[in-house]
Amino acid sequence: MNGNENNKKAAARFLGFSLLGIFVFFIRIRLNGKSSIPIDHIVSFLKEALKDYYTYIICFLSGCTFLTKAVKKKVGRRFADILFFLLSAGSFVISGAVLLKAGPQSLLTAAEGAIQATGNILCAIFVSSVFIPLLVEYGLVDFCGMLCRPFMRRLFRTPGSSAVIGVSAFLGNYSMGHVVSRQMYEQGKFTEKETVIVAMGFSTCSVGLMLNLVNYLDLMEHWTVYVLCVLVITFTVTALVSRIFPISRKKEVYKEGVSPEMEPAVAGNRPAAAWREGIRRAEGAPDAFTAVKNILKRVFPVICEITGTSTCVITFGMLAASHTHFFSCLGIPFLPFLKAVGVDPGDLPWAVQAIGASIVEPVLAGVICTARDLGLRTRWIIAVVPYTAIVFFAGFIPSVWSCRINCRVWEMLLIWAERVILSIILAGAAAALLF
Incomplete structure (x- = not known):
């Protein structure tokens, strides 16, 4: 096969897979009386x-995570390692208690809600992951x-390649953004500051988690506008936060000890260069x-780590929401801003x-507010803010x-x-303009 035929095949892959990915993730269709995106x-x-089997699935996954770390002695001395270990152990115990119907009723009720929420998250992440290659593997992300x-350095003070990381994390998972950011830093392609900006500003939750928030808050009919709004707000906030302390x-x-690798300048027509980049990626x-x-x-x-953290965290989060004013106290500093934007x-x-x-x-924000008689503007803000934060x-x-x-806990909280x-x-x- 000659070079021209190779280029045609690569172009067909680029266009075909990219258009299919756009259809699956962004085009609404009606099925069984419900209008939504195919995914x-x-x-x-x-x-x-799977809803009747969520407890068994979560018990198995959290148990495997917990036991693997315990048997292989993978629990380090860092707080993150200890935290993941304890949370996976907690999720294993909680899901086991639900299976055995053992424990206080308030705990079991919260645990059942947490298992349902975690199971929904896992389904969304799994299905999203199956289709994500349509968007990230065949040139569309590279093309974009x-x-x-040209805008990345001016707006976000990061290299152009960070756009690919941002979109990949948006479509995949924040951990992918963190791993790639660290890799770019170790290769001399990112500075320390650029690494923090990308890790803290572009490495968002996955589309799968967005689906859960939107469903909990009954906003699926606004899905396409919601996704665009979340993208714009996420990156606008990132541009602003990158310019203020910390x-x-x-x-x-x-x-230290690594030779910096600067991005090469793009000569000539940029859309044509973007097309070539998409074709190159599709070809390989x-x-x-x-x-x-x-x-x-x-x-x-x-998925295993999310199972090990979410089930335990959401369980105790729901208990805290039901029996304490803990989250209300955390949210009080933001009350003036919520009033200012017209929340009822x-x-x-x-x-x-x-x-x-x-x-x-x-997702806990959506769980807390599900089935509540809240106004559209309120539901919109609750669906957007946890994601863009x-x-x-x-x-x-x-x-x-x-x-x-290099970002400390107090810096992350700030x-x-x-x-x-x-x-x-x-x-x-955005809600005022749209609704």
Whole structure:
């Protein structure tokens, strides 16, 4: 096969897989009386098929995670290692208690809700992972990254390649963004400051978690607008937060002992260069089966860790939400901003509690507010802010630690507060314009 035929085949792969990925993730279709994106229909089918087995699945996965770490003595002395170990042990015990119907009724009720929420998260992440290669493996992300390169340095003070990491993390998982960011730092492609900006500003939760938030808050009919709004707000907030303390004080230095690798300048027509980059990526990409197999290998440990953290965290989060004012106290500093963007006074207690709960686990905000008679503007803000705030304890913070990214806990909490305030303002403005 000559070079021209190779290029045609690569172009066909680039266009075909990319268009299919756009259809699966962004185009609404009606099925069984429900209008939604194709991936949500698939997730709904899987949830219905597995919902009676969630407890067994979670008990098995958290048990495997806990026992593997214990038997292989993988629990280190770092807080993140100890935290993951204790949370996986807690999830194993909690799911076992639900199976045996053993324990206080309040604990079992919270645990059953947590298992349902975690099971829904796992289904969404699994299905999203199967289809993510359509967008990230065959050139679309690289094409968009090349087009975005001129804006990245100007807006976010990061290299153009960080656009690819941002979109990949958005479509995949925050841990992918953390791992790649650290790798770029170790290769001399990112400075310490650039690494922190990408890790704390681009490494968002997955589309799968977005699906859960939207479903809990009954916003699926606004899915496409919601995704676009979340993207715009996430990256707008990142551009702003990168210019204020504590990120603004991070050092513009490369890793010691590593030779810096600057991005080459793009000569000539940028769209044409972006097209060539997409074709190049498609040409070297694996077949669809191999791509899915490879990403599932990477995602499976993440699924196990999420199972081990979310079940335990959501259980105690729901207990705290039901029996204490803990999350309401956490959310009180944001009350003036929620009032300023026009949240209905009757909705304010739930909005404050949901925002406070988002520091523990984004989906917990949706769980707390599910089936509540909240206004559209309130539900919109609660669906947007936990995602665009990015930082949370159930998985994100330990992931940053495990990747040895130079950002302390108090700095992450301050970044979370900054992002929440800006996200509330922008989400409220978007709701006012849209609704």
